[in-house]
Amino acid sequence: MSEPRVLRIAMNGITGRMGYRQHLLRSILPIRDQGGITLADGSTVTVEPILIGRNEAKIKELAAKHDVEHHSTDLDAVINDPSVDIVFDASMTSLRHATLSTAIGAGKHIFTEKPTAETLEEAVDLARQARAAGITAGVVHDKLYLPGLIKLRRLVQEGFFGRILSLRGEFGYWVFEGDQQPAQRPSWNYRLADGGSMTTDMYCHWNYVLESIIGTVKTVTSKTATHIPQRWDEHGEAYTADADDAAYGIFDLETPEGDQVIGQINSSWAVRVYRDELVEFQVDGTHGSAVAGLNQCVAQQRAHTPKPVWNPDLPVTESFRDQWSEVPANADLDNGFKAQWEEFLADVVAGREHRFGLLSAARGVQLAELGLRSAAERRTLDIPELTL
Ligand SMILES: NC(=O)c1ccc[n+]([C@@H]2O[C@H](COP(=O)([O-])OP(=O)(O)OC[C@H]3O[C@@H](n4cnc5c(N)ncnc54)[C@H](O)[C@@H]3O)[C@@H](O)[C@H]2O)c1
Numbered sequence: 001m002s003e004p005r006v007l008r009i010a011m012n013g014i015t016g017r018m019g020y021r022q023h024l025l026r027s028i029l030p031i032r033d034q035g036g037i038t039l040a041d042g043s044t045v046t047v048e049p050i051l052i053g054r055n056e057a058k059i060k061e062l063a064a065k066h067d068v069e070h071h072s073t074d075l076d077a078v079i080n081d082p083s084v085d086i087v088f089d090a091s092m093t094s095l096r097h098a099t100l101s102t103a104i105g106a107g108k109h110i111f112t113e114k115p116t117a118e119t120l121e122e123a124v125d126l127a128r129q130a131r132a133a134g135i136t137a138g139v140v141h142d143k144l145y146l147p148g149l150i151k152l153r154r155l156v157q158e159g160f161f162g163r164i165l166s167l168r169g170e171f172g173y174w175v176f177e178g179d180q181q182p183a184q185r186p187s188w189n190y191r192l193a194d195g196g197s198m199t200t201d202m203y204c205h206w207n208y209v210l211e212s213i214i215g216t217v218k219t220v221t222s223k224t225a226t227h228i229p230q231r232w233d234e235h236g237e238a239y240t241a242d243a244d245d246a247a248y249g250i251f252d253l254e255t256p257e258g259d260q261v262i263g264q265i266n267s268s269w270a271v272r273v274y275r276d277e278l279v280e281f282q283v284d285g286t287h288g289s290a291v292a293g294l295n296q297c298v299a300q301q302r303a304h305t306p307k308p309v310w311n312p313d314l315p316v317t318e319s320f321r322d323q324w325s326e327v328p329a330n331a332d333l334d335n336g337f338k339a340q341w342e343e344f345l346a347d348v349v350a351g352r353e354h355r356f357g358l359l360s361a362a363r364g365v366q367l368a369e370l371g372l373r374s375a376a377e378r379r380t381l382d383i384p385e386l387t388l
Contacts, residue, residue, distance in 0.1 A: 002043065004035070004036050004043070004044035004046045005044070005046070006045075006047070006048050007045060007046070007047050007048070007085045007086055007345060007348065007349075008050060008083055008086070009048065009050065009084075009085065009111075010050050010052055010078045010079060010103075010108075011023065011024065011028065011049050011050065011051055011052060011090075012053075012088065012089045012091050012099060013089055013090035013091030014052065014053060014059070014062065015055070015058055015059065015062065016090055016092075016186075017185075017186065018090045018113055019090030019091070020062075022142070022335075023088065023090055023341075024049065024051075024062075026335045026338055027335065027337045027338040028047055028049050029066055030335075030338060031338065031341060031345070032046060032047050032048070032049070037346065039346055039350075040346075045345055045346070045349050047345070048069070048070070049068055049070070050070040050071065050078055050084065051063050051070070051071040051072075052072050052074075052075050052078055059071045075099065076102065079102050079103050079106050080106050084108060085108065085109060085348065086108060086109045086110065086111060087099070087100070087103035087106075087109075087111075088110070088111045089103075089110070089111075089113060090113040092188060092194065092195060093113075093115055093117075094194060096113075096116060096117060097116075097118070097122040097125070100112060100116065100126055101125075104133050104135060104137075105129070105133075107133060109135045109137065110130070110135065110137050110138070111138045111139075111140075112137075112138070112139055113139075114139055114140050114141075114205065114364060115200060115201070115361065115364060115368065116361040116362065116365060117362075117365055118195055118365075119369065120362065120365050120366045120369050122365075123358070123364075124386065124388070126358050126361075126362075127357070127358035127361070127388055136344070136347050136354055137353075137354065137357045138340070138344040138354035138356060138357065139356055139357060139360065139361035140337065140356075141208045141340065141356040142336045142337050143205055143209050143279075143336070144208060145336030145337070146295070146336045147294070147295045147297075147333040148277070148292040148294050148296055148297050149213065149281075149292055149294075150329075150333060151292060151297035151327040151329065152213060152281065152290055152297050152327075153213050154327075155288075155290050155297070155299060156213055156214070160285070160287065160288050160290070160301075161283060161286070161287055161288050161289070161290070162285045162288065162302070163286045163287075164259060164261050164283060164284075164285045165261065165262070165284050166261060166262045166263070166283070166284050167213070167214055167253070167262075167265075167282070167284075168263075168265070168281065168282045168284075169206070169263075169264070169267075169279065170265075170266050171265065171266065171267045171268070171279040171280075172246070172267055172268035172269055172270075172271045172278070173269070173278055174269070174271065174273075175245075177228055177230070177231050178231050178236070179232045179236075185269070186234070187231065187232075187239065190241035190242075190245060191239065191240075191242060192242050192243045193242075196243035197243040197368075197372070198224070198243070198244050198245055198247045198267050198269060199244055199247045199368050199371045199372050200368045202247065202267045203368035203371045204361065204367065205364070206249070206251075206364075206367065207363050207364040207367040208356065208360055208363075208364060210251060210253055210263055213281075213283075214255060214283075215254045215255040215259075215261065216254045217251050217252075217263070217367060217383055218252040218253065218383055219251065219252040219380050219382050220249060220250075220251055220367060220370050220371050220374050220380070220381055220383060221249070221250040221251075221374055221379070221381075222248065222249040222250070222371040222372070222375045223248045223249075224372065225244060225246045225247075225248075226241060226242065226244055226245055226246075227245055227246055227268070227270035228269075228270055229241055229242075245268065245269045245270055246266075246267065246268035246269065246270055246271070247266075247267045247268075247371060247375070248266050248267075249264065249266075249267070250262070250264050251263035251265070275293070276293055276296060277293025277294050277296065278293075278294065279293060280293045286302070287302045288300060288301045288302055290327065296326065297326070297327040298324035298327065299324060299325060299327050300323060300324045300325070304325075305323075306320075340356070343355075359386065362386055366383065366386060370383055
């Protein structure tokens with residue numbers, strides 16, 4: 001049997017929340033430890049991570065802990081190392097355009113966290129650079145690989161809903177201010193100067209979710225808020241939180257069949273959860289409805305729809321939640337980040353485009369930018385079609 005091909009991956013931002021937990025621990029190390037992935041032609045490709053970080057001691061300790069042979073504090077040197085195939089970036093958003101431009105310039109394939117840039121101009125610039133360089137570029141679209149959304153998408157594809165009328169999303173949870181209890185998210189998320197903003201962070205996700213499940217996002221109407229104006233950082237220091245920590249958005253959507261759908265998504269880090277999951281989407285159609293979270297998806301058909309009668313004088317007599325049926329996975333669904341990594345690695349070997357690339361990411365940045373503008377100008381904005 002021939003030796004597996006080894007893809008060397010420069011991993012930047014690996015000490016951060018996403019880089020460490022989702023990409024290193026849940027994706028690349030398991031892919032390495034399972035002996036790589038088997039491609040369609042029966043051959044195997046495996047991975048060799050190179051951990052990159054600013055703090056030598058920290059990165060060395062991480063490498064030793066996870067039995068990773070290579071690590072470095074010199075990002076540029078690793079990017080320019082001819083034996084490196086892929087550059088992965090999960091560092092702060094504000095640093096991304098520079099890192100990815102250098103990587104594309106060095107002819108590397110790239111896999112990156114979202115958003116790909118802080119401005120639409122930079123996001124489009126990256127997509128153009130990647131196309132000109134002919135590399136394979138992948139952008140994390142993790143929500144689409146979650147079991148709940150996979151099931152929801154299947155229902156749409158099977159025509160379960162009839163004509164889709166609306167989608168409502170509820171995302172968020174309480175992020176502690178950091179004074180009494182430490183915050184569970186990084187402080188830069190709440191500072192505009194450091195690239196923080198709920199809209200910047202989440203609208204790029206909502207764009208690909210809406211686009212892949214319902215259809216094209218045609219307009220955005222958004223209202224943002226900074227509900228908590230003061231927070232405490234990782235060192236216990238008080239700072240002014242000037243970035244929006246909540247975004248209330250309404251979107252006009254168009255399905256591939258030309259139907260018009262109303263989308264509405266609330267995103268907030270100042271909300272307490274009374275839901276089954278941290279994000280939930282409800283889709284209502286003429287023939288059925290479904291509610292999907294990260295894992296679960298329940299549905300109710302037209303024929304099973306009860307007929308509630310409004311009567312505030314009586315207590316509720318039925319359990320509405322019990323009237324929905326669980327949608328089965330009917331498959332073994334792996335961690336979403338790992339599943340997308342595996343697909344991306346196969347695309348790199350095949351020399352083809354990844355289905356979620358930099359143009360799709362740029363549309364996400366566009367939605368965030370127009371969402372912020374809509375909020376600032378207090379009006380509905382059309383979303384122009386993006387081309388390269
Ligand atoms: N896909 C998702 O669901 C998801 C969720 C959260 C965050 N993200 C994205 O992932 C990225 C990282 O977010 P996070 O929450 O892990 O942040 P984090 O603050 O936990 O990690 C940031 C990383 O960047 C490094 N870093 C910070 N400042 C730096 C500097 N000046 N120079 C070089 N490196 C620096 C840190 O050491 C760390 O490794 C962001 O772009 C964010 O938008 C994606």
